[in-house]
Structures are given as C-alpha cells and as structure tokens.
Amino acid sequence: MLLLGATLIGCWLVQRRRRYLLWVASSYTLVGSALAWQSLMVLADLHRWAIVTGVMYLFGAWCFARGMAGYYAVSARPRIGLLIGAVVLLALYYYSRIEVDLWMRMHWLNAGLGLLQLLPAGRILQRRLPTAGLERAMYWLYVLFAINTSVRPLLSLVIGSRGENAASFSSYWLMMLATTLLFALLFTMLLLANTVRDAMTALRAERNMDPLTNLLNRRAFQEAAEPLLRDPRQGPWTLLIGDIDHFKRINDTWGHAHGDHVLQTVAGALTQQVRNEDLVARFGGEEFVLLLRTDLASAESIAQRIRTQLSEDKKLLPNGGRMTISFGIVPIADLAELSASLSHADRLLYQAKQAGRDRVHVARPAGETPAL
Numbered sequence: 279m280l281l282l283g284a285t286l287i288g289c290w291l292v293q294r295r296r297r298y299l300l301w302v303a304s305s306y307t308l309v310g311s312a313l314a315w316q317s318l319m320v321l322a323d324l325h326r327w328a329i330v331t332g333v334m335y336l337f338g339a340w341c342f343a344r345g346m347a348g349y350y351a352v353s354a355r356p357r358i359g360l361l362i363g364a365v366v367l368l369a370l371y372y373y374s375r376i377e378v379d380l381w382m383r384m385h386w387l388n389a390g391l392g393l394l395q396l397l398p399a400g401r402i403l404q405r406r407l408p409t410a411g412l413e414r415a416m417y418w419l420y421v422l423f424a425i426n427t428s429v430r431p432l433l434s435l436v437i438g439s440r441g442e443n444a445a446s447f448s449s450y451w452l453m454m455l456a457t458t459l460l461f462a463l464l465f466t467m468l469l470l471a472n473t474v475r476d477a478m479t480a481l482r483a484e485r486n487m488d489p490l491t492n493l494l495n496r497r498a499f500q501e502a503a504e505p506l507l508r509d510p511r512q513g514p515w516t517l518l519i520g521d522i523d524h525f526k527r528i529n530d531t532w533g534h535a536h537g538d539h540v541l542q543t544v545a546g547a548l549t550q551q552v553r554n555e556d557l558v559a560r561f562g563g564e565e566f567v568l569l570l571r572t573d574l575a576s577a578e579s580i581a582q583r584i585r586t587q588l589s590e591d592k593k594l595l596p597n598g599g600r601m602t603i604s605f606g607i608v609p610i611a612d613l614a615e616l617s618a619s620l621s622h623a624d625r626l627l628y629q630a631k632q633a634g635r636d637r638v639h640v641a642r643p644a645g646e647t648p649a650l
Contacts, residue, residue, distance in 0.1 A: 279310030301345030308338030328374035366390035392428025491545035499559035602636035
C-alpha cells in the first residue's frame with residue numbers, strides 16, 4: 279500500500295490539478311503505515327497504541343473519502359466525518375484503557391471506517407450515476423469495500439471466538455490484510471485508468487475547443503462534420519457563416535476585454551438557437567460557422583433569430599447601441615461539397631457586408647431577392 283501511495287503521488291506530481299490522487303495517496307500511506315506498525319506488534323501490545331493507530335486508520339479512511347469526493351466534485355462531509363471519528367476514538371479509548379477488549383475495538387473501528395468511506399457515496403449518486411464502464415466499476419468497487427469494512431466485525435463470528443485468542447485474531451488479521459490489499463490494487467488500477475482517460479479527454483478538448491468561447495475550432499469542426507456529411511440519411515444540412523459587424527471598432531473603442539465579452543455573448547446566442555446535434559464553431563477572429571441539420575428556410579429563420587437577439591441586447595455595448603451580425607447561408611449535400619460550400623457561404627457573407635451589414639444572405643435560385 280505504501281508503494282501504491284508512492285505511485286499515486288508520482289502521478290499527482292505530473293497531474294497536479296487532479297488533487298484526488300494526493301488524497302488517495304495520503305489514505306494509502308496512513309493506512310499502510312498503521313497496518314505495518316500493527317503487524318510488527320505482539321498481540322498484547324495492540325491496546326497500548328490503539329488510539330494512535332485508530333487516528334491513522336480513521337484519517338486515512340476520510341482521506342480516501344475526500345479523494346472520491348474530489349473525483350466526483352462533491353463534498354466529503356468533514357463535519358460528519360469528524361463526529362464519526364470522535365465517537366470511534368472514544369470507544370477505542372474505553373476498550374483499550376478502561377475495559378481492554380480487542381474484538382470490541384475492531385467492531386467500532388471497522389464500523390467507523392466503513393461509515394467514513396461511505397460519506398460521499400450518497401452525494402455522488404444524487405449528482406450523477408457514473409455512465410462510463412471504468413468509472414462505474416471504480417464507484418461500485420469503492421461502495422462494496424466500504425460495506426465490507428462496515429460488516430467486517432460480523433465475519434469474526436465465522437472465524438470463531440470473540441475473545442482475545444491469538445489464533446483467531448491472526449486468521450482475522452490475515453483475511454483483513456488480503457481484502458484490503460486486493461481492493462487497493464484493483465482500485466488503484468481503475469483510478470489510474472480513469473485518470474488517464476480523463477487526461478486524454480481534457481487534452482482532446484483543449485485541442486478541439488476554442489478557449490475563449492468554448493466552441494469547436496476549425497479543425498474540430500471539420501473532423502466532426504465528416505461523419506455527419508458522409509451519411510446522406512442524416513440530411514438535409516445547411517451551412518452558415520456569421521461575422522460580427524464592425525468588430526474592430528468594438529475592440530478599438532472599448533478594449534479587447536469587452537471584445538472578448540462580445541464574442542462570448544455571440545457564442546452563447548448561437549448555441550442557444552441550435553440543437554445538440556448541430557455543430558457550432560469559431561473559425562477565428564469574429565467569424566463563426568454553423569452546420570445545421572435542417573433546410574434553407576429553417577436555417578434562415580434561425581439566423582434571423584440570432585441576429586434579432588443580438589441587435590436587441592442594449593447591454594451588450596456600453597453606449598447602448600446595437601451590435602449586429604451578418605450571415606451567409608448555403609445548403610450542403612455531402613462531405614465532398616464542404617470546401618466549396620464554405621467558400622460559397624463566405625461569398626454570401628461578403629455580399630451581406632457590402633449590402634449594408636446586419637443582413638442574412640441565402641443561396642437562392644436566380645431571380646430571388648435575398649432576405650434583409
């Protein structure tokens with residue numbers, strides 16, 4: 279367990295944002311040290327150090343609960359944990375100093391350890407039930423071990439006597455060591471596997487997402503669009519390119535910080551008006567691209583709603599003026615048309631700018647007038 283703790287500390291040094299690794303490592307270190315210390319004692323000396331080892335076990339169990347709570351972003355309920363620890367320590371004091379009883383100490387300690395480990399379990403279930411296979415396996419392994427720890431005193435009845443018998447205690451001790459080590463090995467493997475998966479997911483998100491608006495970037499948009507456009511059954515698809523009007527003037531007048539706020543507001547308006555299966559990306563600067571699973575008429579209606587929502591937001595610009603956006607919209611049939619459709623939508627956007635901005639220009643048959 280000490281080696282496993284050292285391994286997790288090494289992982290935490292590489293991934294310092296994942297503080298739950300440090301909490302679990304602290305748990306392994308405390309519990310492993312207490313186990314090692316008690317394993318080297320003779321049976322008659324256990325009661326003399328029961329309070330000290332009890333503190334190590336209890337704090338180690340809460341550190342483990344704190345690590346699980348940190349992984350799932352819930353509370354480990356430190357006040358309740360402190361109350362449980364205080365009650366168990368009082369019982370350990372009584373059965374080690376006033377009425378020496380090894381098995382009663384084991385009952386109280388294991389019940390306390392199990393309760394401490396279960397502290398965040400309810401909050402985790404209230405927040406979200408893990409869906410990923412590895413994450414679900416780690417959660418249920420954690421719950422099962424906490425339950426096993428809580429009912430472990432009952433297992434002593436199967437082994438034999440409740441009295442301080444060296445043979446029965448040795449059997450119980452070996453069983454406890456075996457189950458603890460097996461859990462620690464399995465849990466560490468699952469924890470590291472989930473940590474690696476989460477790190478890869480975070481790296482992928484950093485690669486694919488625009489950090490300011492949290493929208494897809496150009497590369498991620500094209501990667502996400504490819505499987506959608508390859509399947510003709512998922513259509514029809516429509517491509518939109520939107521560009522904030524006079525964005526340079528906004529930056530020059532009120533500063534880049536306000537310009538960033540405007541970009542984030544526009545990104546929010548775009549995502550509000552589309553569905554989950556639609557793609558929204560920031561291609562750079564003040565240019566946004568949308569791939570909508572709808573026809574031209576519906577796409578135009580969506581673009582008009584976005585344009586109206588932004589232009590009616592009187593708080594967006596410090597002087598209470600209107601912030602406008604222009605769009606170019608074209609249909610797209612398949613992946614082979616992606617590059618050409620982007621160019622076509624960009625030309626329509628340019629025409630909207632030349633026509634006075636704050637407009638939506640749609641690819642239409644010859645003779646039709648574009649919408650204003």
